[in-house]
Amino acid sequence: MSWLHHEHSRRKALATATGLIAGAAVPVAAGYPAAASPAGGAATAPSAAAQYANPVLWQDFADIDIIRVGDTYYYSASTMHYSPGAPILRSYDLVNWEFAGHSVPVLDFGSKYDLSGARGYVKGIWASSLAYRPRNRTFYWLGCIEFAKSYIYTAPSVEGPWSRLTTINNAYYDAGLLIDDDDTMYVSYGNTTISVAQLSADGRTQVRAQQVFNTPSSVGTLEGSRFYKINGNYYIFLTRPANGQYILKSTSGPFGPYTMREVLLNLRGPVSGGGVPHQGGLVQTQNGTWHYMAFVDSYPGGRIPVLAPITWTSDGWPVLQLVNGAWGASYPSPLPTRQVAPMTGVDTFDGTTLKPKWEWNHNPDNSKWSVDNGLTLRTATVTNDLYWARNTLTHRIQGPTSTATVQLDHSTMRDGDRAGLALLRDSSAWIGLKRDGGATRVVMVNGLTMDGNWNTTGTGTEAAGANVSGGRIWLRANADIRPGAPRSATFSYSTDGTNFTRLGPAFTMGNDWRFFMGYRYAIFNYATQALGGSVRVTRFELATP
Structure with missing residues (x-):
């Protein structure tokens, strides 16, 4: 892969609704624990005119993976050389977010991360994946370090304690982790050539891997996998850095074959002077509505999250809801507002x-x-x-x-x-x-x-x-x-x-x-x-x- 692809790959923002509900509108995913009560107490029901503004959070949280467990949302991001790595944010309404913990307590990937003889700047935690496994009520984080090995960490709650479960000698570049309805664990990954791996039941080893898609030259680079199963179909959500988003769909299982559709390209974003919203992931609320969290390149501040609603075509493709032909500066609030600990x-x-x-x-x-x-x-x-x-x-x-x-x-x-x-x-x-x-x-x-x-x-x-x-x-x-x-x-x-x-x-x-x-x-x-x-x-x- 080219360095340009690697760098743009970092523009990985957003989400894996691992454990997404298979039905279109199910109140709570089966087997998911009830979420803890939010710090702010009772929710405030939105009025018919209640709106949220983009960006939903003006801080640097790129390569987001977003999931829902019960009625609580979690969002994981890249941190490169910063330690602890892979922060997790928590929300009850998809708009107001607070810090919850980190998936990677220490960057124990070599002495360079200790500033000992070498340095790890712009290495470390790139686009990675967060998932919840209902069977054992455990959170999983999976990431590839320096294009060499992949690591899985687990915890009973996002607050921790997090510990390393395994090291896999395969580079799951820009990994998206899916835990299927039958509890089988799959990983989508790759740059331009997209592959799917199946993990062992304990998640410690690779059982099978194969290429499932090769990006057409007319599209260029696709990466930043997020892997979903929705209504029986398998989807791999991919970014074209740094100005597009595409999705692959299989009706024949996780190993394909897959067909591709464009979700957005060169779309005007909601941040003045910022880039095109791209990368990221999909999440379904407990009320059945769908949303896409992407990031916008907004340097010098970094890559910041923006949120938009999604609808689905009758044949199972996501459609981004636009405002005057652009990603909206505001949209109707998806859920009642729940206050959380402030970011300031x-x-x-x-x-x-x-x-x-x-x-x-x-x-x-x-x-x-x-x-x-x-x-x-x-x-x-x-x-x-x-x-x-x-x-x-x-x-x-x-x-x-x-x-x-x-x-x-x-x-x-x-x-x-x-x-x-x-x-x-x-x-x-x-x-x-x-x-x-x-x-x-x-x-x-x-x-x-x-x-x-x-x-x-x-x-x-x-x-x-x-x-x-x-x-x-x-x-x-x-x-x-x-x-x-x-x-x-x-x-x-x-x-x-x-x-x-x-x-x-x-x-x-x-x-x-x-x-x-x-x-x-x-x-x-x-x-x-x-x-x-x-x-x-x-x-x-x-x-x-």
């Missing part, structure tokens, strides 16, 4: 564990950080390159614009230490503290860059600085991630938490899609001389606009 707000790092909205840049050194009603980051790496620094903790940026503020105690930093708040991607900038010669300065640094092979080409240049005293500071980054110009971010600081001072020039965020992941707010602390220093983060706030 304050985290005081209460308790002794990180919340699932946080992901590390590569695997952390767990001996160098702790949470105990506050986050302590001890220096874990001696380097002058943020891209090599371990224990950099990241949070997705909320669009279209948002502000992140951290309260940081720097009284135990040591000479040579660097700590602060970054806008992290292959072109980065940060505001933070430099401790040198016993003195502490607050600085804004830009010019942190990588090349197309994700090697560091710039470690940063101090663009502005000021002396600070005392042991506590507030650092702030504001990011406008609307696709298109100006893609601007600014940095500021405060010594009292109220009055903020702008520091440094505006930073123009990059929008090259090849890094795939969007910008993130990132909290870091690394040493340039020797380990031993630390900082304590007592508060993080993500606010809009």
